[in-house]
Amino acid sequence: MNPQSLADAVHALMPRTRSELAELVAFESVADVPALAGECGAAAAWIAGAMTAQGFTDVRLLDTPDGTQAVWGELPAAQGAPVVLLYAHYDVQPAADRDAWATDPFRLTEAGGRWYGRGAADCKGSVLMHLTALRALAAVGGRLPDVHVKFIVEGSEEQGTGGLERYAEAHPELLAADVVVIADTANVALDVPTLTTSLRGMTTVEVHTRTLAANVHSGSFGGGAPDALAALIRLLDSLYDEDGHTRVAGLERTQTWGGSPYPVEKFRADAEVLPSVELPGTAALADLLWARPAATVVGIDCPAVAGATSAVQHRARALVSLRVPPGTEAARAQEALAAHLEAAAPRSAEVTVERLGVWEAFETGSDGPAHRAMLNSLRDVFGTEPARCGQGGSIPVCVTLAGLYPDAEFLLLGVQDPASRIHSTDESVDPGLLARMATAEALFLHRLAARPA
Known part of the structure; x- marks a missing residue:
C-alpha cells in the first residue's frame, strides 16, 4: 500500500468529509452551558451513528461523572494485533461575540480555501480525520489492516471537568492500548506536519x-x-x-526548550501581533511558550x-x-x-x-517504534521533515491515560495550523491539511499492522 493510493482515496472522500463536518459543526455542543445539553447529546449521537456505519462494534454512549457523554467503539482484530486508541473531542468553546464572526459559527462555510465554523479545527475536524483515514484504508485494501482500533470521542475536554478521566480510571480496560493517538494539537505550518511532545x-x-x-x-x-x-x-x-x-x-x-525553535517573525505572524507592538523581553519564544x-x-x-x-x-x-x-x-x-x-x-x-x-503538564517520548512509524508516514505524505514541538495548551486526559497505561506510546497531532484561530472568532480548518493528516494516519495504521503488539 503506497502513500499515493491512500492520498487518492482520501481525495475522493473529501466531499463526504466536508458534508459530515458541516453536520457535526451545526451542533452547538458547548458542554458547560446547561441550556445546550441537548446539542451535546445530539452531537454524541451523531458520532455514535457514524461509528456504527463505519463498522465499529459495541458502540456506546458513556455517561461520565461530570454529566457529559463520551462516545466509544472498537474495530476488533486478530488476537495479538496491536491496539491503537484514536482520540478526539466533540465539545467546543462558546462562540462569544457572534457579531465579530464573519460567518455563522455553527454553519460550516467555505471562504478563501478554508472551512470556517466553531469546532472545525478544535476538534470536530479531527473526528472526521480519524473517520476519513479509516474509510481510505477500507477503500484501498478492501478491509482494514490487522490493527485493533478503539475510538473515543469525549464531550468535556474544553470545560476541563474530568468526565472521561474519571470514567477511564473506573473502567481502565476500556481504553487500554499499545498506541494512543491524541488528535487535538497543531501543526507549525500548513506544509510542516508536527508531532507534539509536551503539553503545559x-x-x-x-x-x-x-x-x-x-x-x-x-x-x-x-x-x-x-x-x-x-x-x-x-x-x-x-x-x-x-x-x-x-x-x-x-x-x-x-x-529552556530542547526541541525545534520558534522564529520571532513566524510567531508574530501566527499570533497576529500588531506591527507597532513589541514582544516581551528577549527570551527565546520556545522557552517562554513550552518550558x-x-x-x-x-x-x-x-x-x-x-x-x-x-x-x-x-x-x-x-x-x-x-x-x-x-x-x-x-x-x-x-x-x-x-x-x-x-x-x-x-x-x-x-x-x-x-x-x-x-x-497537570504532560511529556511523552519520541523514539519508540510507533513514533518512528508516524514520523515516516508524515514525511512520506508531506514530503518534508516533521517538526517535534511543545504546545502551551493542556489536554488533561493525556496525563490520566499515561498513568493507566505506562507502556503505551502517545502520538499527539491534529488538523490545526496557525491560521485556525481556535478558541477565537472565525475558527477554521484547511481542507488540504485535513486530507494530508488523514492520509498520514491511514498510512501509519497500515504500517502499525506490520509490527507485533
Whole structure:
C-alpha cells in the first residue's frame, strides 16, 4: 500500500468529509452551558451513528461523572494485533461575540480555501480525520489492516471537568492500548506536519479585591476612597517583570526548550501581533511558550465603558490562568500563584484568592517504534521533515491515560495550523491539511499492522 493510493482515496472522500463536518459543526455542543445539553447529546449521537456505519462494534454512549457523554467503539482484530486508541473531542468553546464572526459559527462555510465554523479545527475536524483515514484504508485494501482500533470521542475536554478521566480510571480496560493517538494539537505550518511532545499543564485562581461597603461618588470621595479596581490592577501587574515575563515567587523561570525553535517573525505572524507592538523581553519564544510558566489574566469583572457611572468601585475580581511546564507539579504551582498574590496584596484593599482547577503538564517520548512509524508516514505524505514541538495548551486526559497505561506510546497531532484561530472568532480548518493528516494516519495504521503488539 503506497502513500499515493491512500492520498487518492482520501481525495475522493473529501466531499463526504466536508458534508459530515458541516453536520457535526451545526451542533452547538458547548458542554458547560446547561441550556445546550441537548446539542451535546445530539452531537454524541451523531458520532455514535457514524461509528456504527463505519463498522465499529459495541458502540456506546458513556455517561461520565461530570454529566457529559463520551462516545466509544472498537474495530476488533486478530488476537495479538496491536491496539491503537484514536482520540478526539466533540465539545467546543462558546462562540462569544457572534457579531465579530464573519460567518455563522455553527454553519460550516467555505471562504478563501478554508472551512470556517466553531469546532472545525478544535476538534470536530479531527473526528472526521480519524473517520476519513479509516474509510481510505477500507477503500484501498478492501478491509482494514490487522490493527485493533478503539475510538473515543469525549464531550468535556474544553470545560476541563474530568468526565472521561474519571470514567477511564473506573473502567481502565476500556481504553487500554499499545498506541494512543491524541488528535487535538497543531501543526507549525500548513506544509510542516508536527508531532507534539509536551503539553503545559494549567491552574486557575480567582482574585477578589474589596475596599468599601458600596460604590461611592468619585466627585465626593475620589482621591481619598480606596478603589478596588485600581488595587486589582496593581495586584495583577505584580505577576509580570519589567520585560513583561511572568514572575511568580517560588516558581522557576529559567528553563529552556530542547526541541525545534520558534522564529520571532513566524510567531508574530501566527499570533497576529500588531506591527507597532513589541514582544516581551528577549527570551527565546520556545522557552517562554513550552518550558516556562505563563500567567494570563483571562477575565475581569468591572463596569463596562458603556453605561459607566462616576463612581469609585468597592469591589472587583479577576480570573487568572497559569500555564505550567512539564516538571512542575500543577498543585504546587497553584499554591505558589496564590501565595504570590496574597503577599503582593496592596494595603488599600482586602484581597482573597480562591483556588480553582488544576491540570497537570504532560511529556511523552519520541523514539519508540510507533513514533518512528508516524514520523515516516508524515514525511512520506508531506514530503518534508516533521517538526517535534511543545504546545502551551493542556489536554488533561493525556496525563490520566499515561498513568493507566505506562507502556503505551502517545502520538499527539491534529488538523490545526496557525491560521485556525481556535478558541477565537472565525475558527477554521484547511481542507488540504485535513486530507494530508488523514492520509498520514491511514498510512501509519497500515504500517502499525506490520509490527507485533
